Amino acid sequence: MTFPKLNTMRLQLVEITKKHTENYYAILSMDEVTKYYGMDPLKNKSDALGMIRSFHQNYESNRGIRWGIIISDTQEFAGTVGLNNLSLWSKKAEIGYELHPNYWNQGYITEAVEGVLNYAFDELQLFRMGAVTYPQNTASITVLEKLGFQREGLLRGYLYQNDQSYDANIFSLLKNEWKENLAEKTIESH
Template structure:
């Protein structure tokens, strides 16, 4: 059963085909995918496939991706969740994106706080990693604020618009998380 998480302003829930248009609006926006390692969506079917991919990832226990829904309006404003989940090694990587209309309002931090708690407490993760384009200062600042530590640079690690980009690898260990909470 897909876990429903709630914060003061957000509901984190499974995405459905009814969310296709909102997911398309996110991933068709150049500002959203600028540091995502993929090209902008051009067709609604790409959003449908992404929603299916998230569902398959959960079904096969390789990841879990929540839609970030505003309680006030019941609209999806982005997604957040884990990928590269290796249960045997108690680790996963976190990823997230928000539509620019919702940037700088604290939604990413609010969702991330809830998802980190779920990862450490319910999924029994020992390590949560994050890979971030070096140019993505906002994401780097958020991760550092949440207690992640920079571990190093992954050179030419991701491609965007046919060009290789260096990324930073961040990680938060369960021991550090529990010590801070």
């Protein structure tokens, strides 16, 4: 099974391997990155390597796909984006992502998520994409809404972090809505 490499205008979405451990650890050990992540910051590089191994296991068992986000111009590892809770049988998954603060507010996550959504809806033939965010994570909510996700409701006590449970928003995007959004963007650009 060959890992699907995706390319967008400015990014390469690649398989995360052991060689990315240092960069992945640097990102997920930052408090500002994990503040709304649903897990505590990583404490050591072996934890990062363990997560990278779990990405590989999830891919091998068709339960998830996680891509490393590489900036095409510089070949720098900027973060990850992926499909969590993937169910090919029931045609659904959840999108997840994180990005190094050096790359915030430059449209990279929106671009990476667009690439993954195209792959998920076209290649994997998924019908539903979910997303779970902290209600306070306005940056992530802005990305989701920009891409056409709709807020479905509040999941009470859904995320556990820093020895405490937190509420979460659940968003979704259906394949037909995504296709309509793409058609509208195509019309607007002509």
